[in-house]
Amino acid sequence: xxxxxxxxxxxxxxxxxxxxxxxxxxxxxxxxxxxxxxxxxxxxxxxxxxxxxxxxxxxxxxxxxxxxxxxxxxxxxxxxxxxxxxxxxxxxxxxxxxxxxxxxxxxxxxxxxxxxxxxxxxxxxxxxxxxxxxxxxxxxxxxxxxxxxxxxxxxxxxxxxxxxxxxxxxxxxxxxxxxxxxxxxxxxxxxxxxxxxxxxxxxxxxxxxxxxxxxxxxxxxxxxxxxxxxxxxxxxxxxxxxxxxxxxxxxxxxxxxxxxxxxxxxxxxxxxxxxxxxxxxxxxxxxxxxxxxxxxxxxxxxxxxxxxxxxxxxxxxxxxxxxxxxxxxxxxxxxxxxxxxxxxxxxxxxxxxxxxxxxxxxxxxxxxxxxxxxxxxxxxxxxxxxxxxxxxxxxxxxxxxxxxxxxxxxxxxxxxxxxxxxxxxxxxxxxxxxxxxxxxxxxxxxxxxxxxxxxxxxxxxxxxxxxxxxxxxxxxxxxxxxxxxxxxxxxxxxxxxxxxxxxxxxxxxxxxxxxxxxxxxxxxxxxxxxxxxxxxxxxxxxxxxxxxxxxxxxxxxxxxxxxxxxxxxxxxxxxxxxxxxxxxxxxxxxxxxxxxxxxxxxxxxxxxxxxxxxxxxxxxxxxxxxxxxxxxxxxxxxxxxxxxxxxxxxxxxxxxxxxxxxxxxxxxxxxxxxxxxxxxxxxxx
Numbered sequence: 001x002x003x004x005x006x007x008x009x010x011x012x013x014x015x016x017x018x019x020x021x022x023x024x025x026x027x028x029x030x031x032x033x034x035x036x037x038x039x040x041x042x043x044x045x046x047x048x049x050x051x052x053x054x055x056x057x058x059x060x061x062x063x064x065x066x067x068x069x070x071x072x073x074x075x076x077x078x079x080x081x082x083x084x085x086x087x088x089x090x091x092x093x094x095x096x097x098x099x100x101x102x103x104x105x106x107x108x109x110x111x112x113x114x115x116x117x118x119x120x121x122x123x124x125x126x127x128x129x130x131x132x133x134x135x136x137x138x139x140x141x142x143x144x145x146x147x148x149x150x151x152x153x154x155x156x157x158x159x160x161x162x163x164x165x166x167x168x169x170x171x172x173x174x175x176x177x178x179x180x181x182x183x184x185x186x187x188x189x190x191x192x193x194x195x196x197x198x199x200x201x202x203x204x205x206x207x208x209x210x211x212x213x214x215x216x217x218x219x220x221x222x223x224x225x226x227x228x229x230x231x232x233x234x235x236x237x238x239x240x241x242x243x244x245x246x247x248x249x250x251x252x253x254x255x256x257x258x259x260x261x262x263x264x265x266x267x268x269x270x271x272x273x274x275x276x277x278x279x280x281x282x283x284x285x286x287x288x289x290x291x292x293x294x295x296x297x298x299x300x301x302x303x304x305x306x307x308x309x310x311x312x313x314x315x316x317x318x319x320x321x322x323x324x325x326x327x328x329x330x331x332x333x334x335x336x337x338x339x340x341x342x343x344x345x346x347x348x349x350x351x352x353x354x355x356x357x358x359x360x361x362x363x364x365x366x367x368x369x370x371x372x373x374x375x376x377x378x379x380x381x382x383x384x385x386x387x388x389x390x391x392x393x394x395x396x397x398x399x400x401x402x403x404x405x406x407x408x409x410x411x412x413x414x415x416x417x418x419x420x421x422x423x424x425x426x427x428x429x430x431x432x433x434x435x436x437x438x439x440x441x442x443x444x445x446x447x448x449x450x451x452x453x454x455x456x457x458x459x460x461x462x463x464x465x466x467x468x469x470x471x472x473x474x475x476x477x478x479x480x481x482x483x484x485x486x487x488x489x490x491x492x493x494x495x496x497x498x499x500x501x502x503x504x505x506x507x508x509x510x511x512x513x514x515x516x517x518x519x520x521x522x523x524x525x526x527x528x529x530x531x532x533x534x535x536x537x538x539x540x541x542x543x544x545x546x547x548x549x550x551x552x553x554x555x556x557x558x559x560x561x562x563x564x565x566x567x568x569x570x571x572x573x574x575x576x577x578x579x580x581x582x583x584x585x586x587x588x589x590x591x592x593x594x595x596x597x598x599x600x601x602x603x604x605x606x607x608x609x610x611x612x613x614x615x616x617x618x619x620x621x622x623x624x625x626x627x628x629x630x631x632x633x634x635x636x637x638x639x640x641x642x643x644x645x646x647x648x649x650x651x652x653x654x655x656x657x658x659x660x661x662x663x664x665x666x667x668x669x670x671x672x673x674x675x676x677x678x679x680x681x682x683x684x685x
Contacts, residue, residue, distance in 0.1 A: 005068050006020075007070075008020075010049075012038070012046060014038045015040070016037060016038070019035055019037050023051070027053065027066065030055045031055065033051075033053045034052045035051055036048060036050055036073065036077075037049055037051050047072050047074045048072070048076075048077045049072060050070070050071040051070060052067075053067070053068050054066065054067040054069075154235075157223055157240070158224045159224075159225055159233075160227070168217070168220065172213065172214075172217050172283075175210045175214070176284060177307070178206070179280045179281065180281055183280055183281065184314065184319075185385075187277070187318070188318035188321055188322040188325075189321060189381055189385065211256060214252065214255060214280075214283070221244050221249075221252070222241050223240065225240065226240065226244075251283075252283070252286075254282060255280045255282045255283045256280075257279070259277050301432075302436060305429050305433060309425060312421070312425065313392045313393045313396055314392075316392035316395070316396065317385065317393075320335075320391055320392060320414065321384055321385065324336030324411070326410075327410060328347055331408065333407045333408060334408050335391075335404060335406060335407055336378070338407065339379060339384075339404065343379050343383070345379055347376070348377050390404065391404040395419055396418065396421065396422035398422055398426075450484070454472070458471060470540075473537060474535075478535060499529065500528060500529055501525075503528035506528075507528050507604055509556060509575075510531060510554040510556075510606075513554070514632060515577075515625065515629060519625075520618065522618070523617075523621050526614045527614050530606055530610030530611065530613075531605070531606055532604070532605055532607070533603070533604055534602075534603040534604070534605055535600075535602060535603070536603060538598060539596070541596050541597075542560065542596070542597065543591050543595040545591055545593050545594050546591060547591050548589065548590060549579065549580050549589040549590070549591050549638065550608055550609075551608060552578070552579030552580070552606050553603050553605045554575075554576075554577050554604045555572050555573060556574065556602040556604055557600075558573075558574070558597065558598070558601030558602060559571060559599050560572040560573075560598055560601055561595075561596050562578075562594070563593060563595075564593040564594065570634070570635050572595070572634060577632060578633060578635045579629075579633060580633075581630035581633060582638055583608060583611065583612055583615070583626060585608075585609075591638075592638065593635075
């Protein structure tokens with residue numbers, strides 16, 4: 001900077017010498033200072049100014065720049081002290097200091113909010129440093145820093161996107177697949193054979209372990225963050241509990257019921273009760289919920305689809321064996337009976353007396369002993385399962401050879417059902433697989449095609465290295481934001497009514513500005529169709545001094561600076577509006593300063609031509625807009641405007657003086673720390 005942050009060029013004859021010394025002392029000691037002082041405009045007129053100097057620290061606690069905010073309070077002074085009853089600057093400073101309570105932190109101007117916004121991008125907050133920097137020796141005034149604001153959450157709240165939760169979800173996914181495999185197998189193979197047995201095998205360790213995992217998962221879900229419909233991460237424990245209790249809690253609770261505890265009490269239960277364990281398959285519904293999360297990873301989606309196909313074949317094989325086992329008991333032409341004959345291991349019946357005192361059977365309602373006939377012999381469980389799975393897969397894929405065929409009516413009905421399911425699976429699973437592969441290669445092919453075209457253009461026209469780098473970075477960043485989707489092309493075929501509603505939703509931030517409050521809905525709809533989006537990378541100039549101004553710009557995100565003669569006149573942040581207060585179409589508006597991006601910035605702008613056309617359609621709003629635009633502009637870029645004549649005093653609340661070294665430091669930090677990472681197209685496919 002060519003001038004000091006003390007702004008000595010604003011001092012005049014009536015400026016207090018005491019306040020001059022105090023301002024300089026505050027700058028030397030790098031501390032916050034606020035006072036009311038008489039300053040002078042470029043034209044020579046004096047005014048009362050509320051001066052607020054705030055030191056800005058980096059992550060190391062070092063003061064790297066100062067924020068100097070000036071506010072004209074002459075009107076307020078005239079109202080409070082009419083006539084000659086105004087206090088002197090020394091008296092006013094004493095009154096201001098004495099009436100200020102301890103730890104007082106008055107509302108800052110919007111320029112400070114801009115720096116808060118900017119500081120949120122430069123580095124992550126070190127939680128351990130926060131603990132050490134707590135107000136051990138008393139409360140200190142809040143000073144803005146280049147740090148991310150710490151999120152207020154309990155240490156017992158888990159982040160849904162955290163490493164631990166991701167690993168836990170994969171563990172639960174494996175446990176769910178284990179349940180989906182073992183429960184049908186146990187119901188159809190193990191239990192059907194042991195149903196007439198007087199002794200039952202105890203539950204396995206793995207079953208008990210899975211039940212414990214499901215119970216722990218319920219507890220963890222009550223302490224896991226979630227994303228609300230508005231896109232915000234919810235950390236409040238009460239909100240988390242209510243959300244989980246009204247969504248997946250009952251499904252998870254039913255799936256986690258410990259049915260194996262019946263064995264702990266030596267209770268032999270009826271076969272139908274064992275079917276209750278199949279409710280654990282409800283956990284698969286949670287898998288469908290997570291498919292959206294992994295839908296961007298084509299390899300994961302393909303794996304899950306093929307796993308679901310194999311799982312369905314496993315279920316069909318289990319049911320096929322269960323039907324064959326029941327058919328063996330009533331006739332000798334079932335598939336399992338024929339299979340046992342080919343293997344040379346036929347079934348035989350053996351008479352057995354079973355006590356029913358502690359058992360519940362469908363065909364017995366009183367205690368005592370019962371004579372039953374138990375089938376012995378036949379193929380082993382291993383051979384039976386492999387053959388059942390072979391039949392299920394050959395039927396689902398429509399490539400069956402007939403060596404395992406349906407003979408009884410029940411088997412034929414199930415075979416027909418299996419064939420229908422197979423046709424559906426071909427349409428759903430393999431159709432999705434084909435679509436995923438096509439989509440994967442089409443998006444990647446489009447990206448590589450455009451990248452190659454850009455590089456060919458650079459090579460043919462022999463672009464310099466610096467310009468080449470800027471072009472590639474702009475293309476990659478733009479692609480990472482919109483993924484190659486042209487919104488205008490996408491919405492071109494929509495009717496005007498729908499396009500206007502979509503445009504109002506997309507541009508609702510700029511349309512919510514105070515200057516548009518009195519506009520009618522029709523006017524807002526017309527304006528929304530004239531609003532365009534723009535993007536600016538760190539170090540890029542949005543506007544250069546002397547250019548013809550063609551639009552009014554609104555900063556949606558990021559931070560920018562207004563420069564003139566290497567002097568920083570203003571820092572712009574989210575919600576700021578820059579442009580011209582003159583909409584005369586017969587005059588070419590020249591800009592009085594440069595506007596340069598400090599970070600990656602998203603902007604919305606309304607062309608002056610489109611704005612004039614809309615205002616001509618709504619003359620009742622046009623007069624109010626023209627009269628209020630100069631007060632709503634954060635910085636007036638019109639050459640010859642009041643902002644140019646007096647950038648120190650008449651500038652909107654975003655005036656700030658910084659040193660050249662501090663500005664370079666901020667630019668380097670923004671360029672290196674805020675550069676978005678290009679989405680890996682291969683991995684996204």
